[in-house]
Amino acid sequence: MLYADSDPLAPRPRDSRATAPVTIKILIAGGFGAGKTTMVASVSEVRPLRTEEELSEPGSRLDHLDGVEAKSTTTVAMDFGRITISDDLVVYLFGTPGQTRFWFMWDELAYGALGAVVLADTRRLADCFGSIDYFERVGMPFVVAVNCFDGARRYPIRTMRAALNLPEEVPLLLCDARQRSSSRDVLVALVEHALTRLRGTGPVTSAR
Amino acid sequence: MESSQENRSPDRDGPIVRPYALTAGRTRPSGSSIDLVASVLAVGDAAEAEPGLEPEHRQVLRLCRTPMSVADLASGIDLPLGVVRVLIADLRDRGLVEVHQPASAPVRDLRILQEVADALRRL
Ligand SMILES: Nc1nc2c(ncn2[C@@H]2O[C@H](COP(=O)(O)OP(=O)(O)OP(=O)(O)O)[C@@H](O)[C@H]2O)c(=O)[nH]1
Ligand SMILES: [Mg+2]
Numbered sequence: 048m049l050y051a052d053s054d055p056l057a058p059r060p061r062d063s064r065a066t067a068p069v070t071i072k073i074l075i076a077g078g079f080g081a082g083k084t085t086m087v088a089s090v091s092e093v094r095p096l097r098t099e100e101e102l103s104e105p106g107s108r109l110d111h112l113d114g115v116e117a118k119s120t121t122t123v124a125m126d127f128g129r130i131t132i133s134d135d136l137v138v139y140l141f142g143t144p145g146q147t148r149f150w151f152m153w154d155e156l157a158y159g160a161l162g163a164v165v166l167a168d169t170r171r172l173a174d175c176f177g178s179i180d181y182f183e184r185v186g187m188p189f190v191v192a193v194n195c196f197d198g199a200r201r202y203p204i205r206t207m208r209a210a211l212n213l214p215e216e217v218p219l220l221l222c223d224a225r226q227r228s229s230s231r232d233v234l235v236a237l238v239e240h241a242l243t244r245l246r247g248t249g250p251v252t253s254a255r
Numbered sequence: 256m257e258s259s260q261e262n263r264s265p266d267r268d269g270p271i272v273r274p275y276a277l278t279a280g281r282t283r284p285s286g287s288s289i290d291l292v293a294s295v296l297a298v299g300d301a302a303e304a305e306p307g308l309e310p311e312h313r314q315v316l317r318l319c320r321t322p323m324s325v326a327d328l329a330s331g332i333d334l335p336l337g338v339v340r341v342l343i344a345d346l347r348d349r350g351l352v353e354v355h356q357p358a359s360a361p362v363r364d365l366r367i368l369q370e371v372a373d374a375l376r377r378l
Binding site: 064067069070071072076090093095096097098099124125127129130132133136138139141155156157159160161162202227231234235238239241245246 | 265282290291292294296322324326329330334335336338344353357358359360361362363365367368369370371372374375376378
């Protein structure tokens, strides 16, 4: 539209409906039962999404059909939610499946992602170590949100930072994934953290 | 506004065999891989009249008259991701849809990210 006036041969601008919105992908990670599904549901418009999982245990008779690829497959639900900011800008939230047999999905989920929220449960802190390791390794910005479960013991932030061996520049905050405002604050902290890193005021973490 | 309900097969709550029959046993799409947030857009208006398409292909075409992400498509027609990818690859092979892969690097435009942060804050 801008250049249509200056260049008489400028192509007709594409219908705005034909232009895909800019998409921001954010991952919600953490151990088993850490609150991933809860967070996606509290802060975004949840969409049903399923993916296939191949059941290829070594003993499976189906795997041995002569020359025929006949894997048995089942479908599993994925955490998927949208936050529509405008017609041109959409945030997608994807929960990263916690169980180790889904590790193969992480690289795909992480492709092009802006950053990740790692949910931690103080009763099982070690459950989120794998997620933290992953995002550090691929150089993706992340924040750690400690989910305050009822009855769980509260620790000072610096104690948890030490336990997680988390560098000072990685935001660590408390949250209640059931509360929209709390989940929102976590997402804001993540985007601000990504911005800080991009502005170069934060430490440059190489992609390996 | 007709929902995608209209074209749902009556047996959609049945066994999961049907989607695989639909994709002729393929579990991987042909051609280059199709990202979760790749944007799919139907090419031309006559595409839905193409012969030899399954109802599910037509559902995909109908949904992506305006650009739609793979994840939104799968969610919208309530089929597993892998099946939807195969359907999209079929349509791409026949020139009926364009698939725009997302950038491998996230958005680095500070203005856009600031807009995201501000919008999230207002949630
Ligand atoms: N008190 C409290 N309970 C929570 C919070 N977040 C989640 N829960 C509860 O914890 C349980 C597990 O939460 P989910 O959201 O299902 O956890 P998840 O990470 O999706 O679990 P998996 O997908 O099984 O790995 C649910 O019963 C939630 O209601 C929180 O912030 N505070
Ligand atoms: Mg869950």
